Amino acid sequence: MSDPLPGLAVWAPDGVAEVRAGDDLADLLLAALEGALTLADGDVVAVTSKVVSKAEGQVRHGGRDAAVAEEVAAPGARVVARRGGTRIVRNRLGLTMAAAGVDASNTEAGTALLLPADPDASAERLRAALVARTGARVGVLVTDTMGRAWRDGQTDVAIGAAGLRVSESFAGREDAHGNPLVVTLPAVADELAGAAELAQGKLAARPFAVLRGRADLVLDEPGPGARSLVRPEGADLFGWGAREAVVQAVAVLLGSPDADPGALPAFGAPLDAEELREVLSRACGDAVTVDDGPDGLGVAVADPRARPLLDVVLAAHGWAAVTDGDRRLRLEPRA
Template structure:
C-alpha cells in the first residue's frame, strides 16, 4: 500500500454493547489488525461499556449535569461547553440507538478510554495500533454533521507544517491538519450511522501512530482553551453577556486586548473621546454620554470600568483597566 493510499473498513457482527462489556474482546475476533493501524470506535459504545447509560431521563433533564456553561440557545437547541472542553449540541447526550426512556452520556474521559483499549489490543495481539474515539458534531457556518475525535491514544492528533514551505516557496505559518478528526470522519463513512458497525480500522497512515508505550496528548490537545476561541458565545448571547457584565462571564471573551485596540472600538461610540495615558500603564480615559455602551464594549474586550476619583477640573467620567489586573 503506497503512502498516498489508505484503506478503511468497518466489521459487522458487533451486537448490543452493555455495561461491563470488554471492547477489545468484541472487536478483535472481527478484524486482523496490523502494526500502524488506527482502530476507531464510537463514543456511544464506549459509553455503553462504561455504564454511561442513564435510564428514566431525557436529554434535557441530563443536560445540566454535563454542562460547564451554555454557549448559545436557539429554541429547544442548546449548544454547550462540556467538562471535556467540547462545544456540542446537548453536551453530546444521545437518545438514539438506545432503549426508549434512556440516554447515553459521553465517556467521563475519552482519552483514558482510548488508552485502555489500545493497551488491551497490544496486550492480547502484540499489535501497536492507535485508537480514536469519535462522536458526531455540527460545524459553525456549515450544514450537516461529521464525526470528530473526542478521545485518542497512540496517534498524532494534529500535524504541524509551520516553518515549512510549499512547492512555490511560500512559508506555511499556521497549517496544522487535525488528522485525528480526519480519521474520525473517514471511519464514519465506512461505519455509517445505522449499520450497527461501531468499530472501524484505518490502514495506511502508520506514520501517525506513536511507538508502543507512547500514548501522546490525546484528543484533548485539539480543544481550545476557554477564552482562546473567537466564538466563546453565540451572537445573541455575547450581546447579553457583555451588557450584563457579570465577572463570571468574562473568560470566554478572552484576555484583554491592547489599549490601542480598545480605544479604536470605543471611538465608534458617538460622543466618546478616548485618551491613552502616557505613563506606560494600559489605562484609557473616557469622555462619553454613553457609559452603558462604553461599559459593554470594555467588558467584551477584557477590560473593566472604574469610576475615577472626583476632580472638579476633569471631564473624565470613567477609567478603564484590564480586567485581569
C-alpha cells in the same frame, strides 16, 4: 518495482451485538474481525463514543433533557448559545457540542448516553488491550459527531485518542512556491474519524472501524490524546454565541446572578490599549474620545447615551472604567 500509490483503506465489520455495561470492547472488535481481517502494525482503530459510553455505564434513565441538565451542571461546563430548545454547550471535557454531547439515538427508549468520562483514557485502555492480545502496534480513536459553525451538517471527530499523533504541524515549512507555512496544522485525528464514519454509517450497527495507510501517525506510547486539540477557554474567537455575548457582558456589568462564572474568561484575554482604541472607535464613534492622560488610558464621553453602552463594550473586552470625572473615565484591564 515502484512503491504503490499512497492511499487509505477503511474496514467497518458487521456483527457487533448491542453493547452493555462491562462489555470488553477489545473482545467485541476482535470477534467481529475474526476470519476477515487481522490487525497489523500501523493500523488505527476507531470506535464510536456511544459504545464506549455503554460499556463504561454512562447511560442515564429519564430521557435526554435530564441528562443534558446533568452535563450543563458539571464543573467547567457552560451554555455557549441557545436558540429555542437547542443548546450549544462547552461541556466538562472542553468540547463545544449540541446538548453537551448527550445522545438519545441508538439507545433504549427513555435513556440517554453521556460522553465517556475520559475519552483519552478510554482510548488508551482499548489500545493496551489490543496490543496485549494481538501484538500489533495500533492507535485508537474514540469518535463522536459534531456540527460545524457556518456549515450545515455534521461530521465525526476524535474526542479521544491513544497511540496516535493527533495533528501534523507544517509551521516553518514552505510550499512548492516557496511560501512559508505559518499556522498550518491538519487535525489528522479528526480526518481519520471522518473517514471511519463513512465506512461505519449511522444506522448500520458498525461501531468499529480499522484504518490502514497512515502508519506514520501511530506511536509506541499513548501520545498527546485528543484533549490536546481542544482550545483552552478564552483562546477561541467564538466563546459565546452572538446574542449570548451581549447578555453575558451586561450580566457581568450588573452583577446579575445569571452571569455565567466563566463569562469573562470566555471573552478571551483583555485587549491591549491600541486594540481597545480601535474597538471603542468602531463601537462608539464620535460619542467618546480616547486619550492618554497622566493617569493612563481614558475616554471622554460626549454623548450621555454612550455611557452605559461603553461599560458593556469594556466588559466584553476585558476592561473597566475605574474612576469617573466630570466627563473623563480612566480605564484599566479587569483584574
